[in-house]
Amino acid sequence: MLDIKFIRENQSLIAEASRKKRLDFKVEELIAIDDRRLGILGEVESLRAKQNEASAQIVSVGAEEKAALLVEMKNVKDLLQTKEEELKEIMKDWQKQMVQVPNIPDMSVPEGDDDSANAESKTWGDKTVFDFTARDHVELMTMLDMADFERGTKVAGFRGYFLKNAGARLSFALWQLAFDMLQDEGFAPVMAPSLVRREALLGTGYLPQGEEDLYKTQDADYLAGTAEVGLMALHMDEIVDSAKLPIKYAGFSPCFRREAGSHGKDTKGLIRVHEFFKIEQLILCEANHAESVAWHEKLLATAEKYMQTLGIPYRVVVNCTGDLGLGQVKKYDIEAWVPGEQKYRETHSISYFHDFQTRRLNLKYRDAEGKLRFVHSLNGTMSATPRLLVSLVENYQQADGSIKVPLALQKYVGQEIIRANQ
RNA sequence: GGAGGGGUGGCAGAGUGGUUGAUCGCACCGGUCUUGAAAACCGGAAUGUCCGCAAGGGCAUCGUGGGUUCAAAUCCCACCCCCUCCGCCA
Numbered sequence: 001m002l003d004i005k006f007i008r009e010n011q012s013l014i015a016e017a018s019r020k021k022r023l024d025f026k027v028e029e030l031i032a033i034d035d036r037r038l039g040i041l042g043e044v045e046s047l048r049a050k051q052n053e054a055s056a057q058i059v060s061v062g063a064e065e066k067a068a069l070l071v072e073m074k075n076v077k078d079l080l081q082t083k084e085e086e087l088k089e090i091m092k093d094w095q096k097q098m099v100q101v102p103n104i105p106d107m108s109v110p111e112g113d114d115d116s117a118n119a120e121s122k123t124w125g126d127k128t129v130f131d132f133t134a135r136d137h138v139e140l141m142t143m144l145d146m147a148d149f150e151r152g153t154k155v156a157g158f159r160g161y162f163l164k165n166a167g168a169r170l171s172f173a174l175w176q177l178a179f180d181m182l183q184d185e186g187f188a189p190v191m192a193p194s195l196v197r198r199e200a201l202l203g204t205g206y207l208p209q210g211e212e213d214l215y216k217t218q219d220a221d222y223l224a225g226t227a228e229v230g231l232m233a234l235h236m237d238e239i240v241d242s243a244k245l246p247i248k249y250a251g252f253s254p255c256f257r258r259e260a261g262s263h264g265k266d267t268k269g270l271i272r273v274h275e276f277f278k279i280e281q282l283i284l285c286e287a288n289h290a291e292s293v294a295w296h297e298k299l300l301a302t303a304e305k306y307m308q309t310l311g312i313p314y315r316v317v318v319n320c321t322g323d324l325g326l327g328q329v330k331k332y333d334i335e336a337w338v339p340g341e342q343k344y345r346e347t348h349s350i351s352y353f354h355d356f357q358t359r360r361l362n363l364k365y366r367d368a369e370g371k372l373r374f375v376h377s378l379n380g381t382m383s384a385t386p387r388l389l390v391s392l393v394e395n396y397q398q399a400d401g402s403i404k405v406p407l408a409l410q411k412y413v414g415q416e417i418i419r420a421n422q
Numbered sequence: 423g424g425a426g427g428g429g430u431g432g433c434a435g436a437g438u439g440g441u442u443g444a445u446c447g448c449a450c451c452g453g454u455c456u457u458g459a460a461a462a463c464c465g466g467a468a469u470g471u472c473c474g475c476a477a478g479g480g481c482a483u484c485g486u487g488g489g490u491u492c493a494a495a496u497c498c499c500a501c502c503c504c505c506u507c508c509g510c511c512a
Binding site: 038041042044045046048049051052054055056058059060066069070071072073074076077197239366370372 | 432440441451469470471472473480481482491492493502
């Protein structure tokens with residue numbers, strides 16, 4: 001959410017942001033509603049002022065004068081009630097529009113319709129070349145008894161899976177490595193709730209738009225698709241001590257996504273599943289663009305370091321405007337090389353929001369002048385499993401179908417090579 | 423699941439229909455005193471929003487949303503959250 005004052009003063013920026021993000025949001029409509037809102041609000045407030053004034057007189061005035069005031073105020077009350085009703089209706093529309101106002105993409109974000117227009121900014125490592133016929137992760141992991149997709153579907157339904165043996169060990173190893181590296185960077189480890197209340201999702205910007213992609217419980221709670229939701233809501237409605245900024249969290253949580261819009265996509269294997277696990281980097285910092293940008297680069301660098309430590313070839317793309325979420329100012333994706341598909345596939349997504357989320361969450365700090373300001377928020381993937389296993393096992397496979405364990409993971413996995421029947 | 427008690431400003435905690443945006447305390451800021459600090463004393467200070475160049479003023483905010491009333495922190499209803507005891511349970 002943006003400040004209505006800012007919106008009013010920068011209508012062309014908002015219109016441009018809406019166009020760039022390929023949204024059909026119309027600022028003019030919001031401004032028209034806001035004009036009506038301000039008009040009615042003025043009327044309501046002056047009626048209330050009249051009421052308050054009379055109220056003060058009634059206590060100190062004689063019986064006769066009091067009776068006259070009561071009659072007059074009865075009329076004011078009736079008028080006020082119809083005006084308040086009108087205001088309430090306008091506010092409904094206003095709220096509906098306000099949560100649809102897009103945040104403004106950074107100048108450096110390329111314009112485009114969808115992910116095909118994302119701009120590659122960097123590649124790291126060479127695409128793995130095999131002198132044998134390579135297998136895809138489904139075949140490899142099934143062969144090595146690391147995963148069970150058939151029974152996964154039997155038990156959990158479409159996109160269900162079990163990770164077993166080295167598949168499970170590798171997952172724990174990836175998490176542990178990620179946690180260790182983030183600890184070194186000063187991130188506090190947090191295990192965040194995935195079962196969250198609606199407010200947390202409204203605050204982070206996943207609702208009201210993303211209702212379709214979320215699982216909902218019979219108690220009207222939701223299953224979050226990322227630890228970002230719980231971590232951001234952690235300080236909802238708080239004024240955080242500015243001395244504590246930046247707050248850096250390494251959040252672990254299971255993640256649930258209905259993938260409502262992706263029914264035909266990636267139906268095989270571990271690329272797109274309904275339930276997965278993720279370690280997320282999250283930062284709350286002072287409300288300063290340069291600081292947000294610096295932390296954004298830092299989050300990317302940390303995630304890259306993780307991928308480099310794992311030795312997985314990847315590239316970095318700057319997401320184009322059409323591929324940005326409503327609240328995102330800029331987003332980088334890291335895409336890992338997947339030999340079986342001969343493609344880079346997204347494993348990390350790192351973005352910043354300015355105060356878009358914290359305004360909704362009412363998350364503030366007191367700046368040096370003592371003024372309350374909304375903090376800036378950023379978040380980015382550190383390690384998303386099992387998707388990351390896809391490129392890991394495919395890139396590290398050997399001719400005999402075994403998988404080398406990346407050096408950095410060996411101490412956690414307890415083995416150098418994953419072979420059948422282990 | 424059953425029974426009871428609560429949600430008030432940064433914190434703590436009064437306040438049961440009318441100058442109450444809200445006593446007192448702690449913390450905070452300024453001043454006096456002091457070589458400096460502490461203590462003591464004096465004073466200041468909530469947040470949002472609207473009008474205004476400003477000074478200043480209006481409105482809203484006592485968990486949330488409704489209702490009663492000329493008037494609600496205070497009365498009524500619904501919901502949310504917290505605490506205590508019992509039951510169940512990883």
